[in-house]
Amino acid sequence: xxxxxxIVPCYNEEEAIPLFYNEISKIANxxxxxxxxxxxCIIVNDGSSDETLKTIKMLAQNDPILKxxxxxxxxxxxxxxxxGLEYSTGxxxxxxxxxxxxPPELLEEMYLSIINENFDCVATRRVTRKGEPPIRSFFARxxxxxxxxxxxxxxxxxxxxxxxxxxxxxxxxxxVKEYNRFSKGIFSxxxxxxxxxxxxxxxxxxxxxxxxxxxxxxxxxxGIVAYTTAPLAIASIVGVLCCFIAIIMIGVFIIKTIxxxxxxxxYPSMICVILLIGGLQLFCIGILGEYLAKTYLETKKRxxxxxxxxSKNEKDK
Ligand code: UDP
Ligand code: MG
Numbered sequence: 001x002x003x004x005x006x007i008v009p010c011y012n013e014e015e016a017i018p019l020f021y022n023e024i025s026k027i028a029n030x031x032x033x034x035x036x037x038x039x040x041c042i043i044v045n046d047g048s049s050d051e052t053l054k055t056i057k058m059l060a061q062n063d064p065i066l067k068x069x070x071x072x073x074x075x076x077x078x079x080x081x082x083x084g085l086e087y088s089t090g091x092x093x094x095x096x097x098x099x100x101x102x103p104p105e106l107l108e109e110m111y112l113s114i115i116n117e118n119f120d121c122v123a124t125r126r127v128t129r130k131g132e133p134p135i136r137s138f139f140a141r142x143x144x145x146x147x148x149x150x151x152x153x154x155x156x157x158x159x160x161x162x163x164x165x166x167x168x169x170x171x172x173x174x175x176v177k178e179y180n181r182f183s184k185g186i187f188s189x190x191x192x193x194x195x196x197x198x199x200x201x202x203x204x205x206x207x208x209x210x211x212x213x214x215x216x217x218x219x220x221x222x223g224i225v226a227y228t229t230a231p232l233a234i235a236s237i238v239g240v241l242c243c244f245i246a247i248i249m250i251g252v253f254i255i256k257t258i259x260x261x262x263x264x265x266x267y268p269s270m271i272c273v274i275l276l277i278g279g280l281q282l283f284c285i286g287i288l289g290e291y292l293a294k295t296y297l298e299t300k301k302r303x304x305x306x307x308x309x310x311s312k313n314e315k316d317k
Contacts, residue, residue: 003038004031004092004111004164007084009077010056011046013098015206017055020098021066027104028065037111042067042314043098044084047074060311072308077210078181079305081161085174089315094164099204102162106197110164113195120192123163125156126201136213143220151228153188156196163187163194178226179298182219185227225290232291235284242277 006024010017028039043060045053045068053070060066069083081095092114096102102124110122129137144157161183165173172190187194211219224231 001036001038002092003040003090004094004107005084005088005090006039006041006094006096006107007081007088008041008043008096008098009046009080009084010043010048010052010098011074011077011080011210012048012050012052013207014048014051014055016098016100016204017043017052017059019205020100021059021063023100023104025063025065027107031108031111034108035111037092039065040067040088040090041065042069042084042087044068044080045070046077046080047071057311064313067311067314069310069314070308072306075305077161078183081183082174082181083305083307085170086317087310087314088170091167092164093167093170095161097162099207101202101204102160103199103202106162106199107164109197114164114166117195118193119195120169121163121165121187121194122197123156123187123194124160124197124199125158126160127158127198128201129158130201131203132201136216139213139217139220143223147220147224147227150224150230151185153185153227155184155188155223155227159184159196166192168192177304179300179302179304180222180226180294181304182223182226185223189227221290225294229291231287235287238280238284242280 008020013020024039024041028041031037031039043056043066045056047070053068056066056068060068067087069087071080071083084095085093092111094107094110096104106124113119113122129140141157144155147155169190169192172192173186176186176190
């Protein structure tokens with residue numbers, strides 16, 4: 001019999017968990033009767049400060065398909081996904097949000113695609129961003145355009161983390177042990193055949209999104225720094241360009257002085273140029289700094305997450 005693990009990162013989701021559990025047990029039953037596919041659901045409590053863990057424990061008591069891992073503090077969704085992948089045992093592994101924005105009924109179609117069409121991964125993307133603030137959608141679009149232009153790997157616009165993967169692909173992802181994780185990039189970097197399913201955006205069933213605009217902005221910078229070194233090249237190009245302009249200007253001024261003499265003038269334009277060059281230099285140092293900071297964090301080799309407790313039916317690593 002084949003098995004499937006569903007990984008569910010949760011951060012302050014006490015309201016959403018019971019609703020999620022209802023839906024997922026329906027799907028698990030369906031998959032079991034129709035395809036003899038056994039499901040386990042690994043809920044990763046990412047250091048929630050509300051009653052999330054208590055809710056999970058209560059539900060897990062009565063249903064062995066539920067397992068949980070609980071972190072010592074909030075490590076972020078990326079770390080939660082990694083922990084879930086490490087503890088998953090299934091032949092197939094899915095990643096799903098707890099807020100039902102990822103339609104659980106798609107699991108059946110995903111499973112069939114892997115079995116019948118020989119895909120290694122079936123991933124999902126939203127074709128609409130209905131219900132999202134327009135300014136957020138605008139910046140998201142810009143981000144995808146930018147990162148796809150600058151990096152060699154392809155990151156699909158509107159791609160979700162919601163996907164079903166084979167064991168082989170999951171093992172490949174677990175082997176990518178970097179500390180600054182950007183899952184969408186890692187999924188694409190490991191390769192394998194991926195099929196994309198599309199669906200309309202859905203609103204969260206309960207609770208609130210954990211992503212403020214600022215958090216998303218920083219996350220997108222992380223993605224760019226993690227998957228392309230193009231900004232470093234931009235710094236060099238800007239530097240070369242400035243030198244080039246300076247050399248031409250020197251020539252122009254020497255000739256001008258020889259022909260017309262040298263009256264001291266142009267104080268305001270001088271200040272403008274100094275400010276512009278100073279700004280460019282700081283900007284380029286900033287880019288360098290971003291990469292240096294990531295390298296620094298990476299060399300520390302800190303663990304990606306720290307587990308505080310797990311359910312009894314959860315495997316030892
Ligand atoms: N999440 C998490 N740790 C965090 C933030 C979010 O595990 O630090 C989980 C959250 O509980 C949810 C999923 O990641 O299951 C997606 O979060 P959210 O719905 O807030 O993001 P959005 O759907 O708005 O992108
Ligand atoms: Mg959500």
